[in-house]
Amino acid sequence: MSPYLTSLIAIVKREALRFVHQRERFIAALVRPLVWLLVFAAGFRAALGLSIIPPYQTYITYETYIVPGLCGMILLFNGMQSSLSLVYDREMGSMRLLLTSPLPRWWLLLCRLIGATVISVLQVYAFLLIAYLFGIDLPPMGYVAVLPALIICGVMLGALGLALSSIIKQLENFAGVMNFVIFPMFFLSSALYPLWKMAESSPLLHDICAVNPFTHGVELIRFALYLDLNLPALGWTVLAAVGFLMLAMWGYDPARGLIRRKG
Amino acid sequence: MSSGLRVKNLSFRYGARVALDDVNLSIDPGAFAALLGPNGAGKSTLFGLLTRLFTTENGTISIAGHDLSRDPRAALGAMGVVFQQPTLDLDLSVEQNLRYFAALHGISGRDAGVRIGAALDRLGMAERAREKVRALNGGHRRRTEIARALLHRPKILLLDEATVGLDAAARQSITAHVHDLCANDGMTVLWATHLTDEVYDTDRLFILHRGKILQDGITRDIAGDRDLKSVFLSQTGAEA
Known part of the structure; x- marks a missing residue:
């Protein structure tokens, strides 16, 4: 077997084994979107009227609207967590080993990214299963069609996490990333409200949401769930993924030395 | 001579602070070399450069005849490393940890199994292969890391403060094991430490202080009639 394939399998397997051993992480990753779905959305459905916008062909409940956004939320949190754990858990030793x-x-960084994405995607499917049990109806084939969208979006967000982990020298805790990356990315996107709704309240907010790569990732997932392809969303997500990946490679370049530690 | 470990005119700075100042090391194949220096002497910086965690344009490093900057993959492939920080997955077994590392070097399947068996045997860890690392004491964890560093049959073994956090017995045993590797298997070893009792009389010794090599020779010759500890303290401690 080629050394490339051998290392890819080993790195993905290690991520999977680590994940199995960290049950709390899995539960936390599931509870978060479920709270949004079952509590937040239930309260908001009365307050928010949604018109019929693509890819939907009929009126939908607010719960149905936010499902793709919550899939994105799982990918976003996991992408940040798996990469930042390198810094956060003082896991630098195992990164050095890698x-x-x-x-x-x-190649090694890419393998790690793929491993983290596989775990994220599995969690999204677990979430979709629970959402289904709570009565969120999606086209059956949508569950298949969404897979490539989840992978692309997962790689994009994982690459962002990897880039941040190389650039942020000292990370005291996860809160900084929550405040400055996760929350702005999540709230300034189409995850919770459609963009036209944003435009009604503030054109500036709408514009910010429209350039947020997370918006495009969520829209890619949303359209795929309804067996539709949103080409601009695909283009922007792939472009962002490539950009973040290049930033990560630059950050981990030994000559750049952003991972230099004090001697 | 091209093999062994050669470091020529290596300098490195963190911003304005000089961490390594024109360091030269030359270790012949099969030699045990101790790099002795107090905390902050530049040992970790040197290891960062030797393992290509980061690079510098000032100076050259050659590992078993491979220039680290021109042919990094061959150089890294010829090198086994034991880091100061623990790098084992606590929730995985000893064998799973070793298999993971073997795969990072492109070794899989039966070949990996054979090498893992041999390496664990070499370090007296064979019967613990299936134990979770979390269940091992500090000494056995270190042995696992040393066994792991041998899997790809490196020519040169680098150990950065490998005995940190271990009790006296485990420390002595690990030190003896690595000296054995050198004497019996012809391994070239660079052993960084701040503890003089880990250095044997016949070892090659480099004393590193404030980024400079103060001494380079055989321990016995450097210490002369005095013991190494007092020589080390008089050279590095007095001015600190």
């Missing part, structure tokens, strides 16, 4: 492999560094 980086002393004779395989090219970009």
Whole structure:
């Protein structure tokens, strides 16, 4: 077997094994979107009127509207967590181990990204299953069609996490990333409200939401769930993924030395 | 001579602070070299450069004949590393940890199994292969890391403060094990430490202080009639 494939399988397997051993992380990752779905959305359905916008062909409940956004939320939290755990859990040792492999560094980072994405996607499916049990109806084929969208969006957000983990030198806790990355990305997107709704209240907010890559990731997932392809969303998500990935590779470049530690 | 470990005119700075100042090391194949220095001497910076965590344009590093900047993959492939920070997954078994590392070097399947068996045997850890790392004491965790560093049959073994946090017995045992690797298997070893009792009389010794190599020679010759500890303290402690 080629060393590339061997290392890819090992890195993905390790991420999976670690995940199985961290049941709290799995439960936390599931509870978060479920609270939004079952509590937040239930309260908001009365207050928010939604018109029929693509990809929907009929009136939908607010719960149905936010499902793709909550899928995105799982990918967003996981993407940040898995990469930032490198810094946060003082896991630098195992990252160093990874980086002393004779395989090219970009490949090793890519493997780790793929491993983290696989775990994220599995969690999204667990969430979709529970949402289904609570009566969120999606086209059956949508569950299949959404897979590539989840992978692309997961890679994009994981790459952002990886880039941040190389650039942020000292991370005291997760709160900083929550405040400055996760919350703005999530709230300034189409996850909770459609963009036209944003435009009604503030054109500036609408514009910010429209350039947020997370919006495009969520829209890609939303359209895929309804067996539709949103080409601009796909283009922006892929572009953002490539950009974040390049930033991550730059951050982990030994000559750039952003992972330099004090001697 | 091209093999062994060669470091030439290596300098490195963090902003304005000089961490390494024109460091030269030359270790012949099969030699045990101790890099002795107080905390903050630049040992970790040197290891960061040797393992290509980061690079510098000032100076060259050659590992078993491979230039680290020109041919990093061959150089890294010839090198086994034991880091100061623990790098084992606590929830995985000893064997799972070793399999993961083997795969990072492109070794899988039966070949990996054979090498893992041999490496654990070498370190007296064979019967613990299936135990979770969390259940091991500090000494056995270190042995696991050393066994892991040997899996890809490196020519050079680098250990950065490998005995940190261990009790006296485990410390002595690990030190003896690595000296054995050198004497019996012809491994070239660079052993960084701040503890003089880990250095044997016949070892090659480098004393690193404030980024400079103060001494380079055989321990016995450097210490002379005095014990190494007092020599080390007089050279590094007095001015600190």
